Amino acid sequence: MPTREPSETRILTVASEHLRLHGLKRFTVVAVAEEAGMTHANVYRYFPSRAALVDAVVDVWLKATERRLADIADGPDPADDKLERLILALAKGNRDLLTEDPHLFSALSQAVAKRHAISRRNRTRVRALFERVIDEGIASGTFEPRDRDKAIAYVIDTTHRFIHPAALELEADVPQASVDARLSTLIRVALRVLATGIV
Amino acid sequence: MPTREPSETRILTVASEHLRLHGLKRFTVVAVAEEAGMTHANVYRYFPSRAALVDAVVDVWLKATERRLADIADGPDPADDKLERLILALAKGNRDLLTEDPHLFSALSQAVAKRHAISRRNRTRVRALFERVIDEGIASGTFEPRDRDKAIAYVIDTTHRFIHPAALELEADVPQASVDARLSTLIRVALRVLATGIV
DNA sequence: CAAATTACAAAAAACGTAAATCGTCATTTT
DNA sequence: AAAATGACGATTTACGTTTTTTGTAATTTG
Known part of the structure; x- marks a missing residue:
């Protein structure tokens, strides 16, 4: 650094x-x-520009949450535990930003919508963490997907609603408990799907 | 009528x-x-107003796709087939609108984002179709979910990325074939999840 | 009397201009 | 030489003015 x-x-x-x-x-x-x-x-x-300064501010936040995610991915726990915590941390991080820092959330949301370099790179790195944990699960036998790439795409697609800023904005007024319950179901299903080779 | x-x-x-x-x-x-x-x-x-006229135009389109969905839901086929076709028809209908009629799509998207009555009611009716088909599947033994309500929420949440206008806009530039492949995986998983009582 | 028009106030959009901000660069300061 | 500034044209934004549109109501038409 x-x-x-x-x-x-x-x-x-x-x-x-x-x-x-x-x-x-x-x-x-x-x-x-x-x-x-x-x-x-x-x-x-x-x-170099006003836009670059705004991006830098957003990037600080993105990097901070990336570090938390990397800590989870690097931990000694079983892959399924880590995948669950990865999804929860990502969903909670974004959702907390929405409720506690709407202005910063809005800037992040726009950076994502307009595909700024910072958000594309963040997406790549976060995706890499998911891949690592899933590969680890495959190596240890915790996960037994029939097709590794499809399994990764599946996890990202199924969790989209609880992770992507554009999706979170839509549910800003839904009670957090209800969202948590649905996400919990979704994660439980995803883990079973990975474990049993349905995907 | x-x-x-x-x-x-x-x-x-x-x-x-x-x-x-x-x-x-x-x-x-x-x-x-x-x-x-x-x-x-x-x-x-x-x-009564400009807004009502715009909503009426959008409503014509919504009702037309609703009819197609209802036709599927009312058909004689097995529940899992019908659920798959329901999801595919909804995803394809919205995605085709995005590519072929961007202005109308944008009006629909805004109606959804601003929670207009027409979109709320459409959502309720479409959801009812999903519930009917899933209930039918439970009655016939095709689906055996442990919790019927959670199963319905699960299906809606997992397909969100391929159905909701706000999510479709994000993937406007992704090759259709790639989107189709991922959706196909997602549906296959969802049907197995419903059938095997994972949810 | 149902369908449409004219007339009109209120709201919104378009326009043009003044002011502020953005971004560059030559110059000054430390 | 690195850090910062002042000055300056190009862009953007703010704002008051004018025009258009929205929505209502009284009036006309068939």
Whole structure:
């Protein structure tokens, strides 16, 4: 990990605050620079554009949740436990962001919808974690899918509703307990499906 | 079915054309009325508002696909066949609309996102068809779920990605063959899950 | 009297302009 | 030399004005 310059981290911190408090619409480079105690022109020494600065803020959050997911994937537990916790952590992380930080969630949601590089890369890395855990399950005999690639696609497709920002937005007003119960069923099914070679 | 007045159907036809060709943004009551050969005020004799007219256009499409679904659900085939065809018809109907009629798709998508009455009612009726077919499958012994309500929720949740407009928009650029293959896997799994009492 | 029109107020959209922000670069500061 | 600034044109946004559309109601037409 490269050591960031102090000004860069300061800008990023202030930008993060601004985005969380005021939202994308009222997020301006001038205001961020002012609060960071510098001219807006100087911000461009560290971030090539306003969009890049917003992406950087979102990326900080994405990387943080990626680390939590990687910790789960790297753990010593059985693959099925890890897959369950991976799905739950991802679903909960996104859902908590929606309820606790709607502005940041909205920025993330747009980055995903517009296929920004940061979200595409995040998607690739998260997918890799899923693949790793499923492969581990296959190696240990916990999972016995008939077709490994189809099994991975199946897991991602079936959990889509509880993970993808666009899908989570649709259920913002559904009681969390109800969502949790349905997700729990879905995961239980997915694990059995992987274990019994249905997929 | 109540016989509609000729002017009403004419307005609806012109409105449908306009929406398909020009999209929601450029859809005006004045333009529709003009093309239908009347003053805009007269349109309000038949539709209470611009929004109601747009909804009526979308509703025509929704009802048409509902009829196709009902035909499947009412057929004499085994429940698992019917459930598969129900899911495929719904997914294909929505996806075809997205590619062949993007403006109308967009209007539908917004009606769903904003929870218009027409989309809520459509959802309720489509869900009822799913319930009927699953119940039929339970009665005939084709399906043996441990919990009927959870089984229904499971089917709806797992197919969400291939049915919901918001999810379909995300995959507009994915080759149709790839989507079809994944959906086919998902359905096969779902039918086995229902049949073997995993859910 | 049902169907449609004209007339009109309220709401929304389109337009044009003023102001702010974005992004670049030459110059200054440390 | 690295960090920051001031100045400046290009873009975007904000805002007041004008036009169009929406929706209602009184009136006309067949």
